[in-house]
Amino acid sequence: MLSNKTDTPSSAADERVAVSLKSLVDLARTAGSLKLHRWSIRSRQTGGYVSRSKGRGMEFDEARLYQPGDDIRSIDWRVTARTGKTHTKLFREERERPVFIAVDKRMAMQFATRGVFKSVQAAKLAGLLAWTAQQHGDRIGGQVFSDSTCMEMKPQHGRHAVLRFFHSLVQTGEGHPVEFNFELGLARLSQHARPGSLIYIISDFRGLESNAEHHLRRLAQHNDVVLIQVYDPLESSLPSGGHFRLTDSRRDVVIDTRDRNRLSDYQQRFNARCRYLENLAKKFRMTFIQCSTVQDPVQSLR
Structure with a gap:
């Protein structure tokens, strides 16, 4: 498992653990090949979408x-x-229309066995979307939440709005301390996102249960909502035939994967979780996208 022992990314290995402001800024060139969800480009001077x-x-x-x-x-x-x-x-x-990007930075997102941390992949996806919105002439706002903090930015025009959003993605432990969970994040998002917005929610969606569905329904009634699930390959299936040690630098967990029934049950739970998200998206006419920690985020968005 990747270790999260360093606070300031200074090498390629660190960039797998914590995203840097420079790497988010550098995504501007790549974002030029992307188009935002569903809406066709009409005019770059007056905004990218027809209302x-x-x-x-x-x-x-x-x-x-x-x-x-x-x-x-x-x-x-x-x-x-x-x-x-x-x-x-x-x-x-x-x-133009407001583009609102909500990013999950809870502890469960600080994890990976391959590729980059889920939190890093989420930040890269958010960075690509923010630059694409800015290049289309839209206003960019966002929400970045952890287990104890939540930062919200009202949609604004221009490069300054993108950089302000990026600073919130790379910051840690800042904001107004609260007892936070996924349901509360959706509730706050439904209050801050104005009707007619294009909303991206980037998360592993742990903690999204039936009691949080009404917040998604409320968002989807007056906005276009895109759910982007970020996951690690280990979460989808366990390797077979051995003992595997996982650590968060404070605790160790050893998993015995020689039990085939356990392997099957583990994979079925992940598949059931994905079907739940897919059915939820279909029910509320949202879009559902998946991106693993080893995938190219550009290809996932395309």
Whole structure:
């Protein structure tokens, strides 16, 4: 297992344990090849996505019969002349949308047997998404929570908003101390994310039980929500035929994997957990993505 004994990353090995601000900044070049979930790019000057609301804007939507109170400047004279009845043009307004990225940094995320810590992979995924949103002209906000703290940033424009978010990803032990769990994180997220946002939740989703589902339902009612599950290969299946020692530098655990029934039961529990998340995403019309600690985060997002 990777060890988490150093606080300041200064080598390639340390970068597997704790993400650095430089590595997040360097993701800007890679993020140019990504597109955000579901919404098609229309105009980089006025924002990357076409909103669902109708009003005066760049994209013509339809013509309908004139109604009292309509702006006379929007009269469609061609359709009016052809039909003999006054018609008004309707437009779909092009504008940016808030992109809200919630990142889980609880103790369970400080783990890996291969690749990088789950917390590092989560930070890289968040970094790619933040840069992609910034390059599309969107506002970037976020939530970074641990077992005892939660930091929230309101969506703002520009590179400064991305860097502010990155600082919260690399900081440890800062913020207002609280007794925190996953359900409370979702509750706070539903309060801070404005309707119409694109919300990414990056976590291993430990602690997400049925009593937390109503917060996800509330988020999904008025936003596009993407769940990104980060996991270590050991969590999906145990190696067979031996004794394996795991440590967090304070405690040691030895696992005997010679019992085939135990191996099967272990893998079935992981698969059941994944099916639960998949069904939850389908139920609330969310998107579900998985990314292991050994995968390329860019390929996972693509």
